[in-house]
Amino acid sequence: MAAAEKQFPGTAGQQPETRQLSCRGQHSGPAPDALRETSGAQSRPVAGGHSLCSALGHLGLSFPPPLICAASDRHSLSSSMNTASIKTSDGEFTARFSDRGLAQLDFPDRAPASDFRAQDLPPRMRAWLRTTERALRLTLSGRVARALPPLDLSGGTDFQRSVWDALRKIPAGKTRSYGEIAREIGRPRAVRAVGQACGANPIPVLIPCHRVLAARGRLGGFSADLAWKKRLLARELIGFKEETWLFPAFSNGR
Numbered sequence: 001m002a003a004a005e006k007q008f009p010g011t012a013g014q015q016p017e018t019r020q021l022s023c024r025g026q027h028s029g030p031a032p033d034a035l036r037e038t039s040g041a042q043s044r045p046v047a048g049g050h051s052l053c054s055a056l057g058h059l060g061l062s063f064p065p066p067l068i069c070a071a072s073d074r075h076s077l078s079s080s081m082n083t084a085s086i087k088t089s090d091g092e093f094t095a096r097f098s099d100r101g102l103a104q105l106d107f108p109d110r111a112p113a114s115d116f117r118a119q120d121l122p123p124r125m126r127a128w129l130r131t132t133e134r135a136l137r138l139t140l141s142g143r144v145a146r147a148l149p150p151l152d153l154s155g156g157t158d159f160q161r162s163v164w165d166a167l168r169k170i171p172a173g174k175t176r177s178y179g180e181i182a183r184e185i186g187r188p189r190a191v192r193a194v195g196q197a198c199g200a201n202p203i204p205v206l207i208p209c210h211r212v213l214a215a216r217g218r219l220g221g222f223s224a225d226l227a228w229k230k231r232l233l234a235r236e237l238i239g240f241k242e243e244t245w246l247f248p249a250f251s252n253g254r
Contacts, residue, residue: 082121086133090140090231095132097125101150102132105203107228132206139205142235144172148206155202159187163197170211173236177215205232217241 081096081103091108121129128149135145153161162185170176176184182194198209210232214220218241219229233240 082125084121084129086136088137088140093136095129097128098152100152102128102203103152105206135206151203160197160200163194164201164207167207167209170208173238175211175213175238177213213240
């Protein structure tokens, strides 16, 4: 458990937008299954307009790749949301709320996450923020959060939301592989697409994509500093192999 006691390395040198893609898997490019699952379904309208992916889909185009589409959509969505910072012993997270609930949770940045004060939030969102704070601190400490705020996952496709729902069912202290998640949602051949859906997870930690490992217990990839994934797993007393695979789908995820 020494790993859990080490000073957690910072994320200096990373661009803020990179960390907003919190659990985004590291892939060289989408496989055919991934394209069918992630870009085949239209993205939801964002902030009163249509997303970049949706517009390209109407034109019959498949670029930008799904991960870039997710980043673009999330940036548009976050600009219309109420934002508040959450201070933890691991740094200052940024929570973004829509009128439906918590829609995005970003890892700490070097600069203060937000000047927005909690008392400036509407009363309902202040209650959501308090619940988010408690749940985040419990999960970061390796304990179980019994209550979560309402989650607004409307920015995801049907396939992505099915993956995120499966992630929420993984108990603390347990893991699944990408292949196991694919089979659980009834799409056993969509292992790469499952990895990309994990990568598009807008609410890391609380939707525990860190509990998904590569085949045979290997750590797998993580778009934020891998120390985040190691720290979260160590605090839940989860063992893993240090060998890192940047392309979990290539190991069949089983």
